[in-house]
Amino acid sequence: MAPVPGSGLAKGLAVTLRTMTKKTVTEQYPDAQPELPPRTRGVIGLFEENCTVCMLCARECPDWCIYIDSHKETVPAATPGGRDRSRNVLDRFAIDFALCMYCGICIEVCPFDALFWSPEFEYAETDIRDLTHERDKLREWMWTVPAPPALDPGAEEPKELAAARKTADKLAAQQQTDRPGQADQSGQSGPSDQSGSTDRPGQEDRP
Numbered sequence: 001m002a003p004v005p006g007s008g009l010a011k012g013l014a015v016t017l018r019t020m021t022k023k024t025v026t027e028q029y030p031d032a033q034p035e036l037p038p039r040t041r042g043v044i045g046l047f048e049e050n051c052t053v054c055m056l057c058a059r060e061c062p063d064w065c066i067y068i069d070s071h072k073e074t075v076p077a078a079t080p081g082g083r084d085r086s087r088n089v090l091d092r093f094a095i096d097f098a099l100c101m102y103c104g105i106c107i108e109v110c111p112f113d114a115l116f117w118s119p120e121f122e123y124a125e126t127d128i129r130d131l132t133h134e135r136d137k138l139r140e141w142m143w144t145v146p147a148p149p150a151l152d153p154g155a156e157e158p159k160e161l162a163a164a165r166k167t168a169d170k171l172a173a174q175q176q177t178d179r180p181g182q183a184d185q186s187g188q189s190g191p192s193d194q195s196g197s198t199d200r201p202g203q204e205d206r207p
Contacts (some may be wrong), residue, residue: 040119041102043133044095045141050114053088057106065099066106067092068151071149093135098128118144131206 028033036042053070069092075085109117118141125131133141157165 003154006010029042029199036119038119038149039117040121041096041104041117042119042121043117043123043141043144044107044138045116045118045145046135046138047114047116047142048090048093048139050112051093052112052114054092056109056111060105060109062103062105063099063101065096067094067096078127090135093138094132095138096132097123098131116142116145118142119146120144 053068055068058064058066058068068090070088070090072086073089075087077084104117107117120141123133124130
């Protein structure tokens with residue numbers, strides 16, 4: 001069947017009319033700040049106290065935009081005769097956001113939760129060199145990291161908590177079973193001591 005002449009134009013006008021009657025959703029940025037979803041990837045914050053300089057984030061970064069420098073320090077032994085230990089001390093931690101593609105691999109592979117996503121995205125610069133954020137700047141972004149979402153009440157309990165709870169219950173049950181035995185032993189020791197004390201004068205009276 002041949003198409004009716006002008007049907008395409010009528011469909012296009014119908015779409016235009018439907019769009020014109022809908023309410024606009026344009027946000028007047030920057031006068032009105034957008035409501036970002038909780039998992040927005042804006043900028044990366046560094047929690048320096050958790051960083052062990054394992055270099056895992058720098059090795060896994062596909063853009064090689066993470067720069068880490070460190071040195072080793074000797075930690076004296078805590079006990080006499082013990083062996084001194086060495087630890088890595090962080091000297092520099094920087095991320096070049098001009099190269100970063102916001103894949104989030106560095107945050108996922110960090111085994112000690114030292115890197116976090118912040119929803120802040122207003123850090124444009126006129127000089128590209130200023131897009132390399134050193135560790136002091138990365139630490140400031142930690143103040144903008146949102147709190148983690150609440151746990152789902154219907155979710156399964158983590159294995160670590162389940163194992164710890166099971167161990168605590170086992171210790172509590174063992175302590176309860178040990179208490180009656182201790183009471184019986186203390187109750188038996190009383191009469192035996194008394195009987196022994198009463199027999200001693202009788203033995204002394206014997207010729």
